[in-house]
Amino acid sequence: MPTLQEIALKTTGADARIVSGHRMCSGCGIGSIVKTVLAASDKPVVVVSATGCLEVVTTIYPFTAWNTPWMHLTFENAASVASGIEAAYKVLKRRGKIDEEVNILAVGGDGGTYDIGFQALSGALERRHKFMYLVYDNEGYMNTGNQRSGATPFGANTTTVPAGKVSFGKPQWRKNLVEIAAAHRISYVAQAAVNNTMDLYKKAQKGFSADGPAVLAVLQPCPSNWSFDSSLTIQYSKLAVETNFWPLYEIENGIVHINTKPSNRKPIEDFLKGQTRFRHLFRPGNEHVIVEMQKMIDDEWARLLKLEESGIQF
Amino acid sequence: MTERRTWQELELGVELPAATSLGYKTGGWRVLRPIFNASECTHCMICVSYCPDMAIPIAKSEEGVAGKGGRLFKGVVRLATNLDYCKGCGICAHECPSKAISMVREEEAEQASCKL
Numbered sequence: 001m002p003t004l005q006e007i008a009l010k011t012t013g014a015d016a017r018i019v020s021g022h023r024m025c026s027g028c029g030i031g032s033i034v035k036t037v038l039a040a041s042d043k044p045v046v047v048v049s050a051t052g053c054l055e056v057v058t059t060i061y062p063f064t065a066w067n068t069p070w071m072h073l074t075f076e077n078a079a080s081v082a083s084g085i086e087a088a089y090k091v092l093k094r095r096g097k098i099d100e101e102v103n104i105l106a107v108g109g110d111g112g113t114y115d116i117g118f119q120a121l122s123g124a125l126e127r128r129h130k131f132m133y134l135v136y137d138n139e140g141y142m143n144t145g146n147q148r149s150g151a152t153p154f155g156a157n158t159t160t161v162p163a164g165k166v167s168f169g170k171p172q173w174r175k176n177l178v179e180i181a182a183a184h185r186i187s188y189v190a191q192a193a194v195n196n197t198m199d200l201y202k203k204a205q206k207g208f209s210a211d212g213p214a215v216l217a218v219l220q221p222c223p224s225n226w227s228f229d230s231s232l233t234i235q236y237s238k239l240a241v242e243t244n245f246w247p248l249y250e251i252e253n254g255i256v257h258i259n260t261k262p263s264n265r266k267p268i269e270d271f272l273k274g275q276t277r278f279r280h281l282f283r284p285g286n287e288h289v290i291v292e293m294q295k296m297i298d299d300e301w302a303r304l305l306k307l308e309e310s311g312i313q314f
Numbered sequence: 315m316t317e318r319r320t321w322q323e324l325e326l327g328v329e330l331p332a333a334t335s336l337g338y339k340t341g342g343w344r345v346l347r348p349i350f351n352a353s354e355c356t357h358c359m360i361c362v363s364y365c366p367d368m369a370i371p372i373a374k375s376e377e378g379v380a381g382k383g384g385r386l387f388k389g390v391v392r393l394a395t396n397l398d399y400c401k402g403c404g405i406c407a408h409e410c411p412s413k414a415i416s417m418v419r420e421e422e423a424e425q426a427s428c429k430l
Binding site for chain 2 (some may be wrong): 004005006007008010012013014016019021022023024026027028029030031032035058062063064065066067068123170177197223227230231232233234235238
């Protein structure tokens with residue numbers, strides 16, 4: 001296992017796979033996620049990214065922040081294009097036109113993964129193309145100004161589920177992409193967060209070396225639309241893990257393994273406080289939403305613990 | 315009507331040179347400037363791994379550099395922040411375990427450097 005020093009050497013400088021000069025918002029952790037994941041590959045990487053924050057900020061013409069083959073595509077077909085690249089690569093290899101080993105990475109935001117690109121992703125997983133799908137989850141359509149997505153959590157205020165006198169924000173719980181991916185019986189699925197670089201790096205390594213497709217979901221607190229100070233991105237990611245809002249776990253060959261078990265689970269209020277999208281939950285009359293949220297988180301965590309304990313193959 | 319071509323004759327897509335964003339300096343976005351105090355740094359690389367703008371350069375140093383407590387740190391060492399790209403988010407200052415980075419308003423930092 002490499003040290004943080006060795007990872008740092010691979011992520012900085014002009015020969016890193018993604019370089020400075022991209023136009024992500026100040027404090028956006030997508031840069032940290034993508035550079036760490038790209039560094040985890042010991043082979044050259046071909047990247048495709050679905051429409052979303054990452055695609056928009058890294059490739060404003062005539063600039064590109066990519067220092068590795070990268071392909072532009074639409075919102076819904078990241079996984080399909082990755083499948084096509086993998087199929088073409090296999091043919092070229094079989095015909096002896098290429099002998100280098102490569103890894104293929106598809107990157108999407110939660111909108112392009114949980115919602116719009118979901119069918120393409122499911123198809124690619126089912127066809128067993130060897131690629132890794134990375135989703136940076138900022139829990140909504142943040143690039144277009146905070147609309148609700150399938151990953152937006154219960155109780156959050158967005159422009160399409162606004163909180164007010166009759167509504168407390170999004171009334172549904174988000175879908176569990178990791179378990180949906182695991183239901184395709186693929187060999188590696190994991191959930192990571194931007195605050196734990198080593199854990200993210202290890203999971204990316206496992207994903208790249210998996211036999212067949214792999215899915216990696218990474219939480220990315222969005223300073224612009226969760227509305228907190230840009231210096232607190234890592235802090236909010238940490239709180240999401242410490243409150244069990246976003247547990248760090250992996251499903252390897254169907255077996256659930258929880259990577260971090262907070263010894264002292266913090267109350268969910270610690271994570272909600274300071275985020276504008278949850279501000280209304282602290283107003284009188286909305287106490288029940290936080291209580292319900294806490295119950296759901298605790299129930300989910302208890303279920304995850306049971307899954308791990310049982311050792312039953314997913 | 316245009317001449318019909320087979321797929322083998324189609325032109326390849328546009329290929330652009332890589333990493334051209336290095337020519338786009340995002341440092342102008344900054345409101346707060348990180349001031350790096352090398353004498354407090356333990357070269358743990360936490361700030362480097364978190365920096366979303368890859369704006370903290372590092373180098374391999376065999377002779378070592380003096381850091382926290384006057385200790386000599388060898389191997390991979392952190393250098394001063396690259397202000398061409400730093401957007402001043404303050405993640406480095408917030409996450410630094412030895413508080414070696416402080417955020418100062420850009421105009422104050424500018425004035426201080428003019429006086430020197």
